[in-house]
Amino acid sequence: MKFIPYGKPCIDEDDIRTVVEVLRSDWLTTGPKVAEFEQAFAQYIGCQYAVAVSSGTAALELAVASLNLGNGEVITTPMTFVATANSLLYNNLTPVFVDIDDTLNINPEKIEAKITQKTKAIMTVDFAGQTCNYTEIKNIAQKHNLKIIEDAAHALGASWNGTKVGNIVDITAFSFHPVKNITTGEGGMITTNNKELYERCLMLRHHGIDRNDKTFGGDWAFNMKLLGRNYRLTDFQCALGISQLKKLERYNKRRQQIAQQYTNAFSKMPQISLPIIKHASHAWHLFVILCEKIDRNDLYKRLKEKNIGANVHYIPVYSHDYYKSTHNPAQQPCPKADDVSKKILTLPLYPTMTDSDINYVIAAVQDSVKELTIAEAP
Ligand SMILES: *Cc1c(COP(=O)(O)O)cnc(C)c1O
Numbered sequence: 535m536k537f538i539p540y541g542k543p544c545i546d547e548d549d550i551r552t553v554v555e556v557l558r559s560d561w562l563t564t565g566p567k568v569a570e571f572e573q574a575f576a577q578y579i580g581c582q583y584a585v586a587v588s589s590g591t592a593a594l595e596l597a598v599a600s601l602n603l604g605n606g607e608v609i610t611t612p613m614t615f616v617a618t619a620n621s622l623l624y625n626n627l628t629p630v631f632v633d634i635d636d637t638l639n640i641n642p643e644k645i646e647a648k649i650t651q652k653t654k655a656i657m658t659v660d661f662a663g664q665t666c667n668y669t670e671i672k673n674i675a676q677k678h679n680l681k682i683i684e685d686a687a688h689a690l691g692a693s694w695n696g697t698k699v700g701n702i703v704d705i706t707a708f709s710f711h712p713v714k715n716i717t718t719g720e721g722g723m724i725t726t727n728n729k730e731l732y733e734r735c736l737m738l739r740h741h742g743i744d745r746n747d748k749t750f751g752g753d754w755a756f757n758m759k760l761l762g763r764n765y766r767l768t769d770f771q772c773a774l775g776i777s778q779l780k781k782l783e784r785y786n787k788r789r790q791q792i793a794q795q796y797t798n799a800f801s802k803m804p805q806i807s808l809p810i811i812k813h814a815s816h817a818w819h820l821f822v823i824l825c826e827k828i829d830r831n832d833l834y835k836r837l838k839e840k841n842i843g844a845n846v847h848y849i850p851v852y853s854h855d856y857y858k859s860t861h862n863p864a865q866q867p868c869p870k871a872d873d874v875s876k877k878i879l880t881l882p883l884y885p886t887m888t889d890s891d892i893n894y895v896i897a898a899v900q901d902s903v904k905e906l907t908i909a910e911a912p
Pocket of ligand 1: 592615688711720722
């Protein structure tokens, strides 16, 4: 029997052909496909600049680095993948965790209480693909003169009040890991409308080198101005990205249909809380449910027995050993994130799920919940 994972890349013959073409060309890296992918991406988002990098984590690290924030604190959400907060630590910044609200995004009402003299920025995450409330968050940032960095690893294609994610805040990071809405294998993208940040990201991706600086001589000369990295994305990956980007809207529409089918199927089940959607636009990277009165780990196990790979997104960042040893979660209590992380379960959602896959998952969840309700009744 086939296994249905929680997420899966969609690679078709077009994707393969375009990658093979590049493999047969003169450029494996730093060739024409990089700029072509960046331009197509910026055009899709409607922003001015895009910088392709080797992963979503690299995109986050460079986005933060480009802002030159110095030392200090950055307000962020604990309900995310560890890479979000790690990107702050790489830049000698301290994450300050603010609790989530019913949308599972950072609660804008709780941000101001955590702002101190040391606060430099707010780093948001659009959990599962639903955008944060950027009207409120931008107001707070403006009032306190803070930058906003957006981790949009889940939210490619979503928007806020008609503005696409990637064009809303100071700087945005995307991921093209295979489970994300489009993939380049590994890969990421930074978007911004700020020319200075753009130029710094370009340099930081390539060792901090400015190729236009001819201080040392002629055409061959370059000057290293910042402590950069090698976070370049290859040309064949960019070719895959160009091909994938063309299909994003279709993929996201299918994701939305699947989410709707789950919503219809589970809306009358008291043991399941469905995602609370406050805004129409959602990229549906993940479909998460909250288990009420049944044990999440038991449901996970029952689904696994039925060949369904559910998953958990996320254990709060501060609960991981590394953060426990360096941060004191007691100083930054996030009771809602703690509660949600015990109940949350991610169900399979990817564009190539067939209707029979979806119906199979729905029946399996309904059956498992029934079994557990009987088994766990007091
Ligand atoms: C996937 C993900 C990342 C990291 O992206 P990589 O491309 O795997 O480095 C960062 N933040 C969030 C919220 C993610 O889901």
